[in-house]
Amino acid sequence: MELELARTLYLSQSYRNDVFRLAEKDIPFAVGVGEGIGYIFGYLDPFDQNEILSKTSSFADSGFAKGFAMGVGATFDYLEKSIDALLAARSKDIQFSMGLGIGMGSTCRYLSPPRIKSLYMQARNNRYFAVGFGEGIGNVFPYLSAGLVSETMAEADGNEDLATGLGHGMCISCRNNELKFREAYSSAANKNLAKGLGHGYGMSYPFLRERLQKELEAVSEKDKPFAKEFGFSLGHAYSDLNPHNNPSEYFGGLLKKNPEFDFGLGAGLGHSFFLLHMRTQEKVLDMAKETADFGCGFGAGLARSFRHVDEIMAQEILRQVAEVDSGFSYSLGYGLGNTFPSLNENTQKKVMGTAGGDCWFAMGFAKNIVNNSKYLDSYLQGETSKLVEQNATYCRQLKDENPNGLEGMHHKIDMMENGLNYYYFPSLGLTDNGVVSSDWLSEIDNEVVFSGQQKGCCVGFIDMMNSTKIASRLEKTQLSKYYSIFLNAMAAIIKNFGGKIVKNAGDALIFYFPDAVDSSAAAKPKVKEVLECGVTMSAAHGIINSKMHNEGLPPVNYRTSVDYGLVEMATSKSSQNEDLFGSSMNICAKINGKAVPNGMIIGEGLFNILGNAFDGEYVIEPAGVVDLSLADKEKYPVYHVKGIGKTAINPFKHKFS
Secondary structure, three states: OHHHHHHHHHHOHHHHHHHHHHHHHOHHHHHHHHHHHHHOHHHOOHHHHHHHHHHHHHOOOEHHHHHHHHHHHHOHHHOOOHHHHHHHOOOOOHHHHHHHHHHHHHOHHHOOHHHHHHHHHHHHHOHHHHHHHHHHHHHOHHHOOHHHHHHHHHHHHOOHHHHHHHHHHHHHHOOOOHHHHHHHHHOOOOHHHHHHHHHHHHHHHHHOOHHHHHHHHHHHHHOHHHHHHHHHHHHHHHHHOOOOOOHHHHOOOOOOOOHHHHHHHHHHHHHOHHHOOHHHHHHHHHHHHHOHHHHHHHHHHHHHOHHHOOHHHHHHHHHHHHHOOOHHHHHHHHHHHHHHHHOOHHHHHHHHHHHOOOOHHHHHHHHHHOOOHHHOOHHHHHHHHHHHHHHHHHHHHHHHHOOOOOOOHHHHHHHHHOOOOHHHOOOEOOOOOOOOOOOHHHHOOOOEEEEEEEEEEEEEEEEEOOHHHHHOOOOHHHHHHHHHHHHHHHHHHHHHOOOEEEEEOOOEEEEEEOOOOOOOHHHHHHHHHHHHHHHHHHHOHHHHHHHHHHOOOOOOOEEEEEEEEEEEEEEEOOOOOEEEEOHHHHHHHHHHHHOOOOOEEEEHHHHHHHOOOOEOOEEEEEEEEEEOOOOOOOEEEEEEEEEOOOOOOOOOOOOOO
16 A cells, blocks of 8 residues: 555645655554655655655655655665765664664565675664664564575574564564464573564553453563563553543553563553553553653653653643652653753753652653763753752652652662664654644644623523532433423523523523623613523522422522623534633632522622612622632622512513512
C-alpha cells in the first residue's frame, strides 16, 4: 500500500500536501509513506530527490526519516553511486541510520560475503545503524543460511546494539508461536539479545494469543533485562490500542511483580504520553501516583517527550506534581532538569514556576539542571542558580526530618533508565519540534459556537431535593415517570411566563428570561414576570405531589433560585440549542441551596433591580450570604421571596390573579 501511495504521490503533485499533512499527525503512517518513497527514490528526478532529502534533514527525529531510510536501505545496492554522497550527510541522524540498517539487514541474504562484512564494520562504528541492521537481519532470520546465522550470532556477541536489534527482529518470525519463542529465548545467552526479544514482544504483546502472553509475563517476572525492555515497548504499543481501554485494568495483573518491568512500562507510557487519548492520559497519571516504580519510570519517560505535550495538559501535570510529593514528582523534575534546554520558552517558565516551590519535583529539577545550565543563556543560568541555592536549604531541612527520604533517588533513576532505547521510537511523524497538539482547537469542528457578546439577563435554577436517594428505591419505569412529572410540570410554568429552558442537568432545570434584560423602567414588567414565575413554581408543590401520589410515587421537594447578571450566549451546532455561560450562571446554581424547601431565593443582582417597585405584592427578606470565594464577590447577599395574596388554581395554564 505504501509503495502504491508513494508512486501516486510523485505522479500527482496535488496529493503531496495532503499526504504530508497526514504524516504530521500519525507516526506509523509517516513511516509507511517514507518507506514507500524510499523504494522508488532511485527513479525520481533530481528535483524530487532533493525535496525528499531536505525533509529527512528538516525532520530528522521523525517517522518519515526512518521509513524513507528503510526503503532506501532495501534498494541501496541498486542505487546510482552518485546518490551515496547525498545519503552520507544523513548518516549521523538517529532515525535515518536506524532505518537504513533495517532496510539493509532485511536484504542481507542476497548480499555477497564481502558486502556483509562491510556492513558489520559499519555497525561497529554506528550504534544506531547497528540496532537497525540487527533488526533487519532478525526479520528474515529463519531464511538465512546456517553460515550466515553463525556469523551473525558471533558478531552479536561483541556488539550489544546489534544483539539488541537482532532480538527485536527475531520476534517477528516467531510472533505467535510459543515453541519458537522458547527456542529463541533459550538461545539468548547474550543478555542484549534477551533485551531485544523483550523489546520486540512488548511491541506486539497486545496482538498475541493469550497463551503466549502468559508465557511472556512469566519470563518478565524473573528476567530483569527482558522485563525492562518488554515493559518499555509495551508502554509504547499501548497508544495503538482502543483509547477507551482502562490502562490500570489492562496492566493490573502485570504490575508490582518486577520493579524493572514497572519502571520500563512507566517510561514507555511516559515517552509516548502525547500520543495517548486524553482520557487515557488522565488514568495513566493516576497510575503514576499509585505505583512507585511505575511512577518513577513514567516521570523519566515523560520528561523526554515533555516538549510535545499539549501546553494545557503540561500545566495540569506541573500543578499536580507541585501538590503531591511522590517518586513520579521527583523523577519528572529530575528528567526535566536534563531536557530543560530543549523546551520552548512558555514551558520553561511553567517548569521554573513549579521548581520554585518546596516539593520533590523541585528537588529533582535542581539535582539535574546543574549539569545542563551550560546550554542556557545567561539570564536562565542566573535564574536556575537561584533555584538550586534555594532548593539546597529545603533539601537540608528534609534530610534532617527524614534522613532516608530521597537520598540517592537520582542514582536509582539513572540506573533503571540505563539501556532503555528511547531512540528506537521516533518522536514525531513529520512536524517541527514544537508542541504536537498545541493547535488542536484550530483543527476540530467547533460544536459550540459563542456569540461573542455579553448581555444582562435573568437566569434561574430549579433543583429537586434528595432525588438521588429517592431514585435508588424506584424501579426503572417508576424512575422515568418520577423525573418526567416534575421536570415537565416546571418547564410548562417557565414557558408560561416567557422563560426559556436552557437544558436539564439530571434532576435540575436551567432557564432564563430573554426579555428581562436590563434594569430600566421599561423592563420592570418583564422582571415582575420572573418573580411571578418563581412563586408559581412554589405554589405548584401541592398539585405536583397530588399527581405523584396518584401514580404511586414518593413526594417531591425542590428549591428555586433566580438572579440577574451578565451572560454570554452560545449555540450547539448539532442541536441548535442555546446555552448560557458566565459567572452569573454559576452564582445562581450556588445560591440555590439557601432556598427553603419548595421556596424561592434571589441574589443581590436581581434584588438591586427590584428596589421597592413591588412592595405590597411580595415579601422579600434577607436570607444571609453565600461564600462565592470570588475576588469581586466573596460574600454574596441572598433573599427569600414570597407572594402576597396569590393563589394558583392551575399554575400550568394560568398566571396568578
